[in-house]
Amino acid sequence: MKKLEALIEQLYQHRHQQQLDTVLPLIADEGLGKSTLMLQLGAKYIHTRDGELPEPDALLDRICYDRRGFQEMMAESDKQALIMVPDAARILYSMDVAKSEQKQIEKDLMDVRGLEYFILLGFQSWDRIGGEIKERRSKLALKIPRRGLIRGYGRDAMDERIDSGSWPESTLTDKFPPLDGTELWAQYQQLDLEQKRERLAGGGRDPEQAEKDIQRKVAIRATKPWAPHQGMTQRDAAKLIDYSESWVSETVRDWKDGEYRDLVEATEEVIA
Structure with a gap:
């Protein structure tokens, strides 16, 4: 080299x-x-x-x-x-x-x-x-x-x-x-x-990371990626939290790829 x-x-x-x-x-x-x-x-x-x-x-x-x-x-x-x-x-x-x-x-x-x-x-x-x-x-x-x-x-x-x-x-x-x-x-x-x-x-997780997980949960529940056309738009979901629409978009995409299922799983209880 x-x-x-x-x-x-x-x-x-x-x-x-x-x-x-x-x-x-x-x-x-x-x-x-x-x-x-x-x-x-x-x-x-x-x-x-x-x-x-x-x-x-x-x-x-x-x-x-x-x-x-x-x-x-x-x-x-x-x-x-x-x-x-x-x-x-x-x-x-x-x-x-x-x-x-x-x-x-x-x-x-x-x-x-x-x-x-x-x-x-x-x-x-x-x-x-x-x-x-x-x-x-x-x-x-x-x-x-x-x-x-x-x-x-x-x-x-x-x-x-x-x-x-x-x-x-x-x-x-x-x-x-x-x-x-x-x-x-x-x-x-x-x-x-x-x-x-x-x-x-979870070692080394600080309050900042915990707060992000809370906001991820809000964004996923609001947009309902398991039920197209039933949840909020990503733009409207971003207004509920401290993150941008692009952050919501990536969070939703990651959820669809199998991430954050420990935060929100598409169970009947969540869907209801």
Whole structure:
């Protein structure tokens, strides 16, 4: 991945040494190596900045798994810090974010521009990236079309993707190796597993998440996705809660796909 390593060095010299930051989306379907690439780019950035590779635990400490942790890391980190968010769509820019939270996150991302951070954000698709990032904050995006292959797109190519709806020719192509068998990957898998277990068990759920579940329940019951033409419109349902019509739309779509059945199941009692 010599081209990618050279890219990180150029970003550090021409941006982070010039009082600028980097917000870099990594786009890939699940299982194609998004986390692998993120760890490698993070390690290369620290090596470029400090002159030596980080220990695995020091690198993993720079990962954010929830919105509060991301905001705290942005607020408390030293200049030129590395910040990695493997599941950025879920905790930053998904439809799951309330209008007020969305504005606060966008404000936070604007406020930290002078802190020279290197921020890596993982997304499963281009459509899941918020407008502030893909339209303004990011000057570069990396896409993994298949495992081990990376295609890079500069600002002009990203604008063309926005305008035309399809990717133009990439401005950079490179390959990256797996991390299987390394101490770093073993520690990352253990950390990732612990985080997933916490989410499944409800550990780490804060009042904010509980409130979202309440509002999901209201939106699903109001729209009645199990009974077409019987429930409220998604626009009217959004007026009952603190979230946007698009958030209601995604909640309904997810319910149809089998999610949130622990909140609302289409039983006879609910239908009645």
